[in-house]
Amino acid sequence: MFVSDCLNINPIGHLTIGDRDTVELAQTFGTPLYVMDENQIRNSCRSYHQSIEKYYGGKGLVAYASKAFCCKAMCKIVAEEGLGLDVVSGGELYTAMSVHFPAEKIFFHGNNKTVAELTEALEYGVGCIVVDNLTELEVLNQLAISMGKKADIMFRIKPGIDAHTHDFVRTGQIDSKFGLALETGEAMEAVKLALTLSHIRLIGLHCHIGSQIFDIEPFEHAAEVMLHFMAEIKKKTGTELKKLNLGGGFGIKYIPKNDPVEYDRYMKNVSLVVKKTCKELNLNTPFVVIEPGRSIAGPAGITLYKVGAIKDIPGIRTYVSVDGGMADNPRYALYKSEYEAIIANKAGQPKDMTVTIAGKCCESGDLIGEGMQIQNAAPGDTLAVLATGAYNYSMSSNYNRIPKPAVVLVNGKEARVIIQRETFEDIVRNDVE
Numbered sequence: 001m002f003v004s005d006c007l008n009i010n011p012i013g014h015l016t017i018g019d020r021d022t023v024e025l026a027q028t029f030g031t032p033l034y035v036m037d038e039n040q041i042r043n044s045c046r047s048y049h050q051s052i053e054k055y056y057g058g059k060g061l062v063a064y065a066s067k068a069f070c071c072k073a074m075c076k077i078v079a080e081e082g083l084g085l086d087v088v089s090g091g092e093l094y095t096a097m098s099v100h101f102p103a104e105k106i107f108f109h110g111n112n113k114t115v116a117e118l119t120e121a122l123e124y125g126v127g128c129i130v131v132d133n134l135t136e137l138e139v140l141n142q143l144a145i146s147m148g149k150k151a152d153i154m155f156r157i158k159p160g161i162d163a164h165t166h167d168f169v170r171t172g173q174i175d176s177k178f179g180l181a182l183e184t185g186e187a188m189e190a191v192k193l194a195l196t197l198s199h200i201r202l203i204g205l206h207c208h209i210g211s212q213i214f215d216i217e218p219f220e221h222a223a224e225v226m227l228h229f230m231a232e233i234k235k236k237t238g239t240e241l242k243k244l245n246l247g248g249g250f251g252i253k254y255i256p257k258n259d260p261v262e263y264d265r266y267m268k269n270v271s272l273v274v275k276k277t278c279k280e281l282n283l284n285t286p287f288v289v290i291e292p293g294r295s296i297a298g299p300a301g302i303t304l305y306k307v308g309a310i311k312d313i314p315g316i317r318t319y320v321s322v323d324g325g326m327a328d329n330p331r332y333a334l335y336k337s338e339y340e341a342i343i344a345n346k347a348g349q350p351k352d353m354t355v356t357i358a359g360k361c362c363e364s365g366d367l368i369g370e371g372m373q374i375q376n377a378a379p380g381d382t383l384a385v386l387a388t389g390a391y392n393y394s395m396s397s398n399y400n401r402i403p404k405p406a407v408v409l410v411n412g413k414e415a416r417v418i419i420q421r422e423t424f425e426d427i428v429r430n431d432v433e
């Protein structure tokens with residue numbers, strides 16, 4: 001009925017997440033409030049883990065892309081489920097380290113890692129640094145020499161795939177700030193250089209073709225392109241790379257018309273292409289890594305708000321204002337991302353109102369969505385925006401000096417705070433008079 005399995009309606013007509021009434025959660029923990037369902041997160045981790053095991057026979061790893069939602073509790077859950085972790089900054093790595101995330105299962109990404117971040121990654125002994133460019137390669141080699149370490153790396157490659165997604169999240173094509181291009185010879189040049197560097201061990205290749213993708217074909221095509229490049233590397237250098245990281249990007253259901261592919265079907269189809277292509281190219285099947293972020297965290301989360309002013313502009317639109325907005329969910333302002341919203345205390349009622357949901361920031365573009373269907377709203381209602389578990393908390397800001405909301409993790413009937421609500425003291429903590 002809803003975009004996520006963890007959501008339901010209880011006998012008094014309130015929206016539930018896990019076994020908790022969302023209206024009660026809003027009263028207990030305040031609004032705005034992010035709520036995540038632990039079982040939904042764990043089930044997604046398990047589905048991915050089981051299907052990678054099934055189709056790659058133990059030669060695969062699912063690394064959760066922590067940019068989607070990162071905190072200590074999330075890193076712990078992911079580690080307990082046996083997944084690896086994709087981090088893209090010193091802050092994400094620090095969070096993982098603070099819960100002793102197994103270092104060998106960490107992939108360190110980023111198109112402009114700082115020396116401090118690379119040093120931290122080498123000190124912690126992360127399993128793989130995904131090198132984006134030649135400058136980074138040289139810096140990393142020098143650092144590794146000075147620290148007496150050898151860095152295991154992959155190169156981020158642009159496979160040149162247009163994954164039919166939003167421009168701002170499409171990253172596989174040549175005009176991208178991420179990675180090395182195949183067409184220009186830049187990628188081969190980097191490979192050849194890496195193979196000569198004393199403190200670098202090139203273990204594989206990586207690509208990530210975009211986000212919120214619903215088709216399997218772009219992933220299959222990317223795998224083929226990457227394997228052809230591996231074959232070319234073998235031919236030109238004699239080195240056969242052992243690992244292939246195909247990135248993340250699997251689409252989720254934000255609104256009813258979204259139709260995501262089942263993980264298992266994705267894994268099956270892509271694994272068939274990988275095996276067939278390896279056979280054709282006379283390569284051993286590499287160890288395959290995938291990096292889902294949104295599809296693990298997104299469906300598990302909702303955001304609860306309190307409805308405030310309602311402004312009806314006759315013949316134009318009705319604004320329903322909530323006590324949050326672009327500071328806790330900038331995705332509509334950034335990408336016009338669509339969401340489903342529900343009046344949590346009237347969840348069983350029909351959606352009779354078409355509204356624009358506005359936030360409280362001093363910005364006309366501070367909207368959660370336009371043309372949204374919701375139940376008849378009144379000031380004081382609890383509004384739930386669904387599937388906000390990914391790229392909401394992690395992209396939130398303190399614009400207008402608004403403290404970030406708390407994150408509550410629900411497991412059945414239990415609910416516990418995993419990130420505390422920021423206070424005004426937190427807001428001024430680093431100010432110097």
Ligand SMILES: Cc1ncc(COP(=O)(O)O)c(C=O)c1O
Binds near residue numbers: 208247250
């Ligand atoms: C390198 C890399 N891996 C994985 C992901 C996760 O993508 P998604 O959350 O769409 O699965 C991203 C997202 O930007 C990424 O850049």
